[in-house]
Amino acid sequence: MTAVSLNAVEKSFGSAKVVKSINLSVNQGEFFSLLGPSGCGKTTTLRMIAGLETPTSGDIMIRGVRMNTVPINRRPTNLIFQKHALFPHLNVFENVAFGLKLKSMKRAVIERKVGEMLEVVSLSGFEKRSVNELSGGQQQRVAIARALVNEPAVLLLDEPLGALDLKLQLRLQRELRRIQRSTGITFIYVTHNQSEALTMSDRLAVMNDGRVEQVGTPAEIYLKSATSFVASFIGRTNLIEGVVEVEADTARMTDGPIIAVLDEVERFQNGERTLLSLRPERIAINPAQKMDNAIDATVAEVEFLGSTILYRMRIADGRLLFVQALADSNPYAEGASVQLGWNRDVAIFIRSTSI
Ligand code: ADP
Numbered sequence: 511m512t513a514v515s516l517n518a519v520e521k522s523f524g525s526a527k528v529v530k531s532i533n534l535s536v537n538q539g540e541f542f543s544l545l546g547p548s549g550c551g552k553t554t555t556l557r558m559i560a561g562l563e564t565p566t567s568g569d570i571m572i573r574g575v576r577m578n579t580v581p582i583n584r585r586p587t588n589l590i591f592q593k594h595a596l597f598p599h600l601n602v603f604e605n606v607a608f609g610l611k612l613k614s615m616k617r618a619v620i621e622r623k624v625g626e627m628l629e630v631v632s633l634s635g636f637e638k639r640s641v642n643e644l645s646g647g648q649q650q651r652v653a654i655a656r657a658l659v660n661e662p663a664v665l666l667l668d669e670p671l672g673a674l675d676l677k678l679q680l681r682l683q684r685e686l687r688r689i690q691r692s693t694g695i696t697f698i699y700v701t702h703n704q705s706e707a708l709t710m711s712d713r714l715a716v717m718n719d720g721r722v723e724q725v726g727t728p729a730e731i732y733l734k735s736a737t738s739f740v741a742s743f744i745g746r747t748n749l750i751e752g753v754v755e756v757e758a759d760t761a762r763m764t765d766g767p768i769i770a771v772l773d774e775v776e777r778f779q780n781g782e783r784t785l786l787s788l789r790p791e792r793i794a795i796n797p798a799q800k801m802d803n804a805i806d807a808t809v810a811e812v813e814f815l816g817s818t819i820l821y822r823m824r825i826a827d828g829r830l831l832f833v834q835a836l837a838d839s840n841p842y843a844e845g846a847s848v849q850l851g852w853n854r855d856v857a858i859f860i861r862s863t864s865i
């Protein structure tokens with residue numbers, strides 16, 4: 511079942527159109543992320559779902575009901591920001607119980623629900639603590655409990671971990687994922703952090719300049735990037751662009767000194783211009799076996815990343831290719847001459863344009 515759908519939604523502030531005809535469909539119980547660089551329109555999109563902004567055109571549907579003009583407090587949504595607005599003078603229990611008290615629920619019911627929710631966010635026993643005594647991560651978990659206790663159909667989260675240190679971010683990412691699974695509530699999660707979106711989401715939408723460039727599972731987005739923006743925003747990649755030559759049952763593309771043998775030859779036509787994305791970890795350095803593609807290069811830069819090493823390899827026309835290899839105590843040295851190789855099936859075919 512569809513929890514939230516956006517149909518041709520647009521938003522302008524004055525003459526600036528910041529959300530440009532977005533179509534999205536988020537399933538019930540899904541962890542769905544909006545991922546994109548700062549300023550691409552993620553927050554504006556989320557605020558329209560929450561009811562804090564009205565779309566300039568298009569429809570926002572929640573569980574099949576048109577929501578465009580429904581006020582915030584009448585929507586089955588709850589919003590969590592990076593800066594959690596907890597009530598500083600109330601303790602943990604009272605913060606979480608706040609919304610339930612507004613609904614005049616019985617004391618015993620409130621206690622049970624708050625207790626259950628504090629357990630979900632691993633804060634049982636913290637009921638009487640002042641929220642000012644808590645760490646940033648604990649405060650954010652109180653904010654999550656306070657939102658979830660109202661049993662929203664959809665929880666909207668806008669970069670909720672952005673203010674925390676990296677270690678805590680990683681822990682809360684896993685915890686949020688677990689909370690989402692155990693409650694079954696639909697989450698729409700806004701982030702500019704690509705690894706966060708890839709780890710947490712069932713599906714994600716990659717946004718750029720007010721548009722959705724691609725919607726898919728993390729694996730689809732990474733392995734089958736639909737546009738050059740997606741391929742280069744998600745991790746690192748090498749973009750190779752050139753004209754295809756088809757000869758008998760082989761297709762090749764030439765891009766300066768790179769002659770790439772292409773997979774799925776039947777997809778290509780002689781003379782068409784195409785773009786490939788070649789992930790750094792798919793390129794072998796001095797491969798033991800012959801590969802479909804080979805090119806000479808010189809090591810220009812060696813960056814030790816921990817589990818892997820990222821090389822910048824200079825090819826004959828001066829361009830740099832990213833190549834990533836498992837860490838090795840004896841890496842290739844700057845200036846070393848190497849041969850790079852890759853098999854045709856690892857390049858992601860992005861687009862083709864006729865010339
Ligand atoms: P993101 O969350 O992806 O960083 P936003 O949705 O916050 O992006 O902003 C998208 C664009 O809309 C930005 O250029 C921002 O400056 C502009 N914008 C956001 N809110 C307003 C507003 N209330 N008035 C005018 N411009 C706005």
Ligand code: MG
Pocket residue numbers: 552553554
């Ligand atoms: Mg934002």
